[in-house]
Amino acid sequence: MYTIKTLNAISPAGLSKLPANQFEVNNDSGAPDGILVRSADMHDTPMPDSLLAIARAGAGTNNIPVDTCTAEGIVVFNTPGANANAVAELVVGALVAGSRNMVDAVNWAQTLKGRDTIAKDVEKGKKQFVGPELRGKTLGVVGLGAIGARVANAAVALGMEVLGYDPYISIDAAWSLSRSVQHCVTLSDMLPRCDYLTIHVPYLPTTRHTINAQTLAMCKEGVRVLNFARGELVDNAALLNALNSGKVAQYFCDFPSEELLGVKGVACTPHLGASTPESEINCAVMAAAELSDYLINGNIAHSVNLPDVSQPRIHGKRICIIHKNEPGAISAITGILTKERLNIENMVNKGKKDVAYTMLDVTGEVTDTLADELRGIDAAIRVRIL
Structure with missing residues (x-):
């Protein structure tokens, strides 16, 4: 249990x-x-x-x-x-809402409450919220994983030209993409062509501030930027400078912060990406x-x-060892099993950076002391016998 x-x-x-x-x-x-x-x-x-x-x-x-x-x-x-579907739907909603200035328009409409001239004021005031249609515009998608691929495909269905950039795209993600999505080899190939830009990569030290002063400088004037992945992927100071200069027309993000709140042209949602x-x-x-x-x-x-390691169970015992990814670890493990006269029916070993995982299905008499013997290996971190 x-x-x-x-x-x-x-x-x-x-x-x-x-x-x-x-x-x-x-x-x-x-x-x-x-x-x-x-x-x-x-x-x-x-x-x-x-x-x-x-x-x-x-x-x-x-x-x-x-x-x-x-x-x-x-x-x-x-x-x-x-x-992925929840986040992708929110991004598509933000594409439409951002392009049509819906947030500012809704907030402005609320100020009409109590007036006797609402209909007249609506007709007069709506001009300030005019925004372009998505059809025929170009969307750049940075990161084509489960979410990015869905966003790209939805944008194609909306009639947009879609450019994708992902140097680490998986085979599964590539198969899931619409054939209409154009692959860009570098960000510099993609950014100057985009009317809209959305980012969908994991936050790592290497991806921090992917959207920064340098990348924003490559963009079209008036680009609209969306970030529903991680707040740290965008350099907020650079983004606000670009917004003030007109390089960026609007920034939609799911990660409110002190410097972004209350800024005209910025719309923050309260981390709603997976909130369904x-x-x-x-x-x-x-x-x-x-x-x-x-x-x-x-x-x-x-x-x-x-590392991801999986194999079907067979009869006998299963030995699972998390260990340092270093020379001699496997020979030390198999040496103990040989000494205990255990036969290895199946074995898989994979490493991930400094750590490795070895899983063995064995037949023979597994003694109560085997786990302790395996834990005695210098490289061993965790030993389980199932």
């Missing part, structure tokens, strides 16, 4: 993926095997020795101390793509499934700190 602790309210649809005969959800447990979390900050959360995995019901893992988890052999999962019932369910179901498969079978899918 595995004990699961939740640090946020998790959709019942997700918890239902944890069978009661194998899992107990106990939020008072001081020694959980797994944790399900959404937005709770875990950087000051104690990590008990019992903890094997954390599953984040969402894409970002900034609220989890990933490096600490890696050092302690705790697998951290996220749910890429589970909220459907997205919450999708993320919870995916996170619970990842956690269950790892705890029961040792399989890893969508981990941010360990």
